[in-house]
């Protein structure tokens with residue numbers, strides 16, 4: 165358990181992110197976490213680079229609803245202080261805390277505060293000896309990553325600590341896939357999966373989706389972060405689309421929209437963008453179609469819970485498979501949004517009656 169969120173076993177695959185505000189800036193950090201919560205973030209990790217950040221955790225935790233994970237490197241005192249100030253889990257690389265004595269201090273605090281530890285190993289910070297023995301991790305030979313994680317797990321087990329999850333991150337997709345495949349055959353702890361330093365929205369989404377998609381489809385991974393050089397809210401959106409595409413979890417509506425072609429006679433890009441922005445505020449797992457023309461449009465729009473098929477300066481709205489309304493292009497977006505709002509309200513009402 166990380167706070168109230170179960171990780172591992174039959175628990176839902178949890179979607180997490182990391183803030184990019186200064187942790188010591190409580191109001192900015194809380195405001196970002198609130199946005200992440202609304203997007204569906206279930207665990208939030210915060211960098212703890214100094215004591216001011218560690219001390220800020222208490223106030224931040226009191227203002228948010230999801231469990232808070234402290235991310236600590238090098239200094240055992242920061243890990244202990246983060247737990248004293250309310251961190252509900254810590255991510256450490258036990259190998260870079262300066263020795264067994266310091267690690268045992270962190271473990272003592274974790275036991276005292278009932279805080280689980282994520283052993284977080286990264287390709288970029290593997291111990292020199294392991295790099296010397298096994299070489300830099302590659303898809304064919306991810307051994308240095310795996311050995312580093314196993315050594316750290318053993319070090320914690322020796323201290324009688326078992327509330328663990330493990331990650332071995334690489335910026336390379338194939339190394340990530342092979343590394344986790346191998347690791348999952350060797351240990352039974354929950355795995356946090358992800359591609360580190362994956363890049364911007366397009367490259368990061370593609371790399372993360374390929375690596376995590378394959379792993380999750382094979383049943384490997386218990387929680388993940390999509391790492392993007394972007395607003396972390398985008399990480400959560402990509403995360404849920406990934407889970408939806410694998411039919412693992414659903415959150416909010418699904419948008420089906422066509423790429424447009426020479427048949428499109430309405431401004432479909434703007435329409436689809438506006439609809440996409442709007443449905444991000446909705447919870448209902450509706451299928452929403454926005455299609456450019458009457459060739460495939462009505463078919464897709466009919467299959468969806470609600471959909472638009474564009475015509476010449478007009479749009480045809482379908483609901484639950486039946487033609488609902490023909491609307492002039494200028495009126496299309498407001499009329500469509502009104503219907504979406506009604507459907508969301510109806511769903512809320514039916515849930516209230518349950």
Ligand code: SF4
Pocket residue numbers: 422423424425426427428455456457458459460461
């Ligand atoms: S739905 Fe119509 S407009 Fe959209 S890509 Fe297909 S044929 Fe073209």
